[in-house]
Amino acid sequence: MRHSDRSTFHPLARLLHWLMAAAIIAMLLIGLGMVASVSARHDWLLAIHKPLGIAILLLAITRLVVRRRHPPPPLPADLPRLQAWAAHASHWLLYALMLAMPLIGWAMLSAGGYPVTLGAGLQLPAIAPTNTTLFAVLRAAHSVLAYALALTFLAHMGAALYHGLIRRDGVLASMIGVRRKTSASN
């Protein structure tokens, strides 16, 4: 796909971004909700959690490929150094977590000796040996990193709104797809 406008993200990148934003928020809520429920909700949420988590893994890999082909527009040149650093660090943290969370979920079930079923007769192979210590560590990591992902996401959303509403510097617009009136990179 041709995308000559250097002030916004590539349309495919934008599509992946908003699709995954919705999926990841949903996953955090589904995960937290299912482990806090003893009703039938526990089981149908888990039945969504596993396939949706694996879908996020596949989408995250696709997204990194798209990102290599179509690098994101640069941040505004006048953004304070610390903010620019925080923006880059938080983006890489988000990528790391959206890859790590599904892999840990998958490995955790493998280590716990569970069949990794995705519904509709679909079953994934184990990606870790059956091992109790490994299960315990991965199970704890799945919780701790879920909270880390939630906090990083909140900071990310707050920052995006700050760019859009306070700085009004076109950063939020670049992901929504609205062209900046002037480019930051000229």
Added chain:
Amino acid sequence: MTSPSSSRPGLWRWALVIAPVLLVLLIIAYVAGWLSPHRLTPDRFINQFQTNGGVHPGLRRNHAKGVCVAGYFQGNDQASVLSRAALFADVRTPVVGRFSLPGPNPLTPDGSTPVRAMALRFALANGQQWRTAMLNAPVFSVNTPQAFYQNLVAHAPDAHTGKPDKAKIAAFNAAHPEMAPFMAWAKATVPSASFATQNYGGLDAFYVTNARGQRHAVRWRFVPQAKATDPTGKPDANALDADLMQRLANGPLRWQLVFTVAQAGDPTAQAATAWPADRKQITAGTLVLTRASGQAEGPCRDINYDPTILPDGMSLTDDPLPPARSAAYADSFRRRTAEEAHLPGYPAAKETH
């Protein structure tokens, strides 16, 4: 121009930045149950088991006393009319199981309760699994997780006496007439001196689906082939393990798996209520147990006998107990494996050697 707008942002803009962040936090807090201290969560369930029976690091929070067994299941293809699950064909499926006593206390004397339990994990050749955890009772005590939890609360040791408060138990029983069939069985049953002679039922109702897509609601029981040569009177504190080892030394132990098929109108969401006795029964095969080992080092230690882990061809009904069990067993498993792994913040499990 990319410089921030020259006019100072109004307060409402800051509000629009902060409000969505707070809203998401609020939704997270609600979903995770932090705003509803009275919601029954797996965490509260397991805490209540610990309140009643103490914390025994590394051990199950319920059915803490038990022993591992292993063997196989030989299907006979007769239940294939009910379920397409691969283990019901004429095949042999390896099994790792566990016999146990109910309750959170690993030192429960064998004679103190008539309840005996058997849990099984079938590892199908196609990688699927069937896990079931069963009791020797004809029905479960209650129909809902809430009632089960209230029953635990009623049996909690009193702060002053250290013993359960009889008045609270009586009040709970009076408020739960559904308990009658289970209580009648418990009263009439002498604690058996052998795991091998007991008839274990899944109690909950599940659906089975055959190769043609036809679905039936069923319950199942494992009917013992061992003769009841139980001595009369209460067994010794640890009679069951000794009996099991001795019997296995003499040869394998066998049970037949029998499905009972519901008719329209039979309740699937009431594990405390038996279905009429004349329902169709189908024998699916034979469970053969050949060896046993202590639960501290045996292969059943690190298995979570979650009754919602089912092969293709079996599925959940509207019975409210299995989802609650799945959630509670997972939390028990999370805690006990964390203790075994000596994760920080958890009491370390005792070394087994």
